[in-house]
Amino acid sequence: MAGEKGVKLLGIWYSPFGHRARIALEEKGVDYEYIEEDLSSKSELLLKSNPIQKKVPVLLHNGKPICESLIIVQYIDEVWPGKKPILPSDPYDRAQALFWSDYVDKKIYESGMKLLRAVGEGQEEAKEFTENLKNLEAELGERKFFGGEVFGFVDIAMVPFTNWFYSCEAICGLKVDEAVPKLAAWANRCRERESVAKTLPDPKKVLESVVDFRKKMGIQ
Amino acid sequence: MAGEKGVKLLGIWYSPFGHRARIALEEKGVDYEYIEEDLSSKSELLLKSNPIQKKVPVLLHNGKPICESLIIVQYIDEVWPGKKPILPSDPYDRAQALFWSDYVDKKIYESGMKLLRAVGEGQEEAKEFTENLKNLEAELGERKFFGGEVFGFVDIAMVPFTNWFYSCEAICGLKVDEAVPKLAAWANRCRERESVAKTLPDPKKVLESVVDFRKKMGIQ
DSSP, X not given: OOSTTSEEEEEOTTOHHHHHHHHHHHHHTOOOEEEEOOTTSOOHHHXXXXXXXXXXXXXXXXXXXXXXXXXXXXXXXXXXXXXXXXXXXXXXXXXXXXXXXXXXXIIIIHHHHHHHTOOTTXXXXXXXXXXXXXXXXXXXXXXXXXXXXXXXXXXXXXXXXXXXXXXXXXXXXXXXXXXXXXXXXXXXXXXXXXXXXXXXXXXXXXXXXXHHHHXXXXXX | OOSTTSEEEEEOTXXXXXXXXXXXXXXXXXXXXXXXXXXXXXXXXXXXXXXXXXXXXXXXXXXXXXXXXXXXXXXXXXXXXXXXXXXXXXXXXXXXXXXXXXXIIIIIIHHHHHHHTOOTTOHHHXXXXXXXHHHHHHHHTTXXXXXXXXXXXXXXXXXGGGGXXXXXXXXXXXXXXXXXXXXXXXXHHHHTSHHHHTTSOOHHHHHHHHHHHHHHTTOO
């Protein structure tokens, strides 16, 4: 299945967006070939497959490209419905799952990036990131996963960004475990899943790449 | 149907995002109550229904709020499947429709806003907007609609923004008809549809509000 007519995923090891696609493929038990991209020298395959954005991840299924991580996860859910649905079947619940995943993109990702690139102590950035996490924690409530008993769409959308928590503490002292304990406990539950454990890189390695990036950009 | 337990839509007359929801409801023949919001004094209903973003549009269905325009259009398509599907049923075609609608949000909207707020002649902004429109025109190709013969998801996502074309010409002389003639012809085809014609405001009225906004912001 992993050949020309199978399933390929173009990603970058540290990209949370790529992790979403990988976790979804693992959850569905889809056999796929992972291809690591080099953003400083993008492959012909990437440029041909995503000529508009030239970004990872790109899923190639039978040679046809699908771009944008949340769209890829929806596609995977529709093509391999199987025993583990990722999105709920009820239209209202689906809309809520799409809303909170969009929130992760617009709020968690954006404020997290600001924090990782913060100049100085980053207290303002830490405050904004924490407030956004608190909204997400309130949405989680007392549930096991955002999908209730089921590890679902919002879980997949958010869990890759929990890999940033270690870097947040190292860079500006933000203790995510204390700020959002329920969300931190949820992150740990997610990380026990095989699909997540085998996909997410070591948070220490992520910190190294963040530190490298900050050095290159001259951020102190 | 339009009472407490029916369908209500909170919008602003000039909001392209709200227009998407209205066009989808009209296409499906759903009876709904439209409630005009005042962004300078947001209603309790809006703040209660969309506490996270506090933005329009919000669809209320049986008292339950759905937020984010593209999510609302998907919801409408799922709840009222009827004779006119908005999203294609094939997973790959759905992914493509979602991708191009996301492109409208990220590229057309963003570059269009820059152009409408441009200082001076706005030639750089006009160039960027035109390039984004050209990508969309290439995707349209020779088809009648983005959905082929069917007026679909990308058509609904994009057509409200064609109401800005008149303002673009007035503000920086961008002749959209000449820059992207096929897209301009597509816009005219869309505007002949009842759902679009009864939803979109007069482009001259839109220009007046753009000019007002520019005056208030001191943009020359």
